[in-house]
Amino acid sequence: MQISRRNFFLNLGITGLGIISSPNILLAKNRSKHYLKNTKGTGLTFLFQGDSITDGKRSRNKDWNHVMGHGYAYLIASRLWFDYTNEDLMFYNRGISGNKITDLNARWQQDTIDLNPDVLSILIGVNDVPKIIENEYSIKKWEETYIQVLDKTIKALPNTQIILCEPFILPSNNMVRIDWTKEKTESYQSVISEMQKIVRQLADAYKATLIELQQPFLDACKKAPAKYWIWDGVHPMPAGHELIARTWINEVSKKLNFIGHDYLKD
Incomplete structure (x- = not known):
């Protein structure tokens, strides 16, 4: 269902950004920011969750040549x-191309809880954007579903370190695949901006580590044009995945003692 650009922005504006009431948010607020019991690294399990940006064309078998995909999760x-x-570390990639927040919620038990990760990294949102623009569901529904995912996590895995990665786009008129018209760019940027605010609030509410990615990509455009980092406005180039990996490691190193705080610093 298509809606007018004016009505889209009106609908976006009335949803609000207040984190909805959730019993587990109160539980989350009582958690220490250093609730990961094992910060020294020994035996830690890392899990990456998300969409195609995380998936990276990973294999679905035991072929370790491809099992981590070919993106930022692999680099990390x-x-x-x-x-x-x-340190006896273990890494899993369970990103699935095309996934939205509802897809993550539906497969959360099998693909997250059952793996019992010590460190859980989530990057999700860009596939939800067109659904929100087309009014299939609201930004508020996206927020509510994200909260359901996080509530399930802290209830089942109270000692897991949660990493919330900011969704991002980097549109440009000379992108290869997607026609970034002015109207489309404004619509996508508005929704992504609201999502970023929500993710920041969720990171604070759930004592999670926030990985800001939009500004690092914008800053990177001072070194090279947008298409050098993200080829179609959504999916990173190899250099873009490297940017995500470096940003992720540098932020997460502040919580995990075994990673030096100056690791991969420019």
């Missing part, structure tokens, strides 16, 4: 596995 895992050989 390969670096930490190489540099911390004595």
Whole structure:
């Protein structure tokens, strides 16, 4: 269902950004910011969840040549596995191309809870944007579903360190695949901006580590044009995945003692 640009912005504006009432948010607020019991690294399990940006064309079998995909999750895992050989780390990638927040919610038990990760990283949102623009569901519904995912997590895995990655776009008129018209760009940017505010609030409410990505990509455009980092406005180029990996490691190193705080600093 298509709606006018004016009505879309009106609908977006009335949803509000207040985090809805959730019994588990009160539980989350009582958690210490250092609730991960094992910060030294030994035996930690890392899990990456999300859509195609996380998926990275990963294999669905035991072929370790491709099991982590070919994106930021692979870069993070390969670096930490190489540099911390004595820590007995394990990494899993359960990103699925095309996934929305509702898809994550539906498969959360099998693909997250059952894996019992010590560190859980989530990057989700960009596939929800067109659904919100077309009024199939609201930004408020997106927020509510994200909260359901986080509530399930802290209830089942109270000691898991949660990493919330900011959804992002980097549109440009000379992108290869997507026609970034002015109207489309404004619509996408408005929804993504609201999502970023929600993710920041959720990170604060659930004592999660926030990985800001929009501004790092904008800053990177001072070095090279947008298409150098993200080829179609949504999916990163190899350099874009490297940007995500470096940003992620540098932020997460503040919580995990075994990673040096100056690791991969520019």
